[in-house]
Amino acid sequence: MASPTLRRRRLSRLLRELREASGSTASKVAKEAKRRSGKHRGWSASKLTRLEGAEWKRVQADDVLMLLDIYEVTDPAERSSYVTLAKEANQQGWWATFGDALGSGQFVGLESEASSIRSYESMSIPGLLQTPEYARAVIAGNGMVSDETELAQRVDARMFRKNVFTKMNPVTFWTVLDEAALLRITPELKGQLEYLLEMGNRPNVGIQVLPMSRGPHAAMTGQFVIMEFPPPDLPVVYLEVMSEELYLEKPQEVTRYQHFYDYVQAEALSVSDSRVLIRDRLASL
Known part of the structure; x- marks a missing residue:
């Protein structure tokens, strides 16, 4: 079984690298995510920092897709790989x-x-x-x-x-x-x-x-x-x-x-x- 710990760290690193490549700050991305999704997701700079620092136990696929939208990741296969990674990261370890x-x-x-x-x-x-x-x-x-x-x-x-x-x-x-x-x-x-x-x-x-x-x-x-x-x-x-x-x-x-x-x-x-x-x-x- 794949290690959810390793998948979590990989997903967090990839999301951080996407943001850095976009030239945006965590605060700017959080504001954009909040604007697009509404207040129900509770987006904030601290939430994004936790996502990027692997300081979370479960992540919503919708949150990952929202970030991919902001970072203009449009390739279906690449987006699917992120969702799969999120699902594996949410699994319970042995x-x-x-x-x-x-x-x-x-x-x-x-x-x-x-x-x-x-x-x-x-x-x-x-x-x-x-x-x-x-x-x-x-x-x-x-x-x-x-x-x-x-x-x-x-x-x-x-x-x-x-x-x-x-x-x-x-x-x-x-x-x-x-x-x-x-x-x-x-x-x-x-x-x-x-x-x-x-x-x-x-x-x-x-x-x-x-x-x-x-x-x-x-x-x-x-x-x-x-x-x-x-x-x-x-x-x-x-x-x-x-x-x-x-x-x-x-x-x-x-x-x-x-x-x-x-x-x-x-x-x-x-x-x-x-x-x-x-x-x-x-x-x-």
């Missing part, structure tokens, strides 16, 4: 079946359709590479779950995300782990280290470890994820600060984090040397 276990669903909605994911993790194993036991320990450790039922649901949701590795076109996943993440794995969770070695055998998965002996490095301020998608969708950088989620899409922002990733990857051990370090850590437990 993550809704897990309630709020996956937050807003925005991150997993992007993750589920990414063709390439690169991550730097400073203190924990990436969710896509976690065992159920490790995930349970991490989720319980944050003190945010209320009972066993919620804990089990959150673990199940995290495990379900691994479908990105088994779909028709599996994601290419590459991660750089700070050695500190490995040192936090206790003896009862050593199966997590075994799982890393197992997943590292996959042709579409790369795992590198950044030794603590390397000292200060470019990404010491925190972890991040770079997701890339097949055209026409653009890369997105995901940042998580405590309970806040940030998504960066501007080319200069994405490029900056791509450079950060290049730096930490260059400092990290090779894939083969990283496997040796993981095995040594496993043996020590």
Whole structure:
């Protein structure tokens, strides 16, 4: 199933690009939309800004067609493609079946359709590479779950995300782990280290470890994820600060984090040397 999250972001970007190409401000377009449709649609500059910023849950096809009229998009096939995109963006994602276990669903909605994911993790194993036991320990450790039922649901949701590795076109996943993440794995969770070695055998998965002996490095301020998608969708950088989620899409922002990733990857051990370090850590437990 197509990700409504990705479709929403694509539709918003395309509408913004159409307005910018027309040379109009959001205020001018909103006034024209209000004039053409009457007051019942509630057009305003803030509404258009929300539409262009993907800050909406559902969009009316009539609103999209109104904007296409203003931007003088008359080709029937192109107009139809926008309506289809709006319908797909309004669909419910698979993550809704897990309630709020996956937050807003925005991150997993992007993750589920990414063709390439690169991550730097400073203190924990990436969710896509976690065992159920490790995930349970991490989720319980944050003190945010209320009972066993919620804990089990959150673990199940995290495990379900691994479908990105088994779909028709599996994601290419590459991660750089700070050695500190490995040192936090206790003896009862050593199966997590075994799982890393197992997943590292996959042709579409790369795992590198950044030794603590390397000292200060470019990404010491925190972890991040770079997701890339097949055209026409653009890369997105995901940042998580405590309970806040940030998504960066501007080319200069994405490029900056791509450079950060290049730096930490260059400092990290090779894939083969990283496997040796993981095995040594496993043996020590």
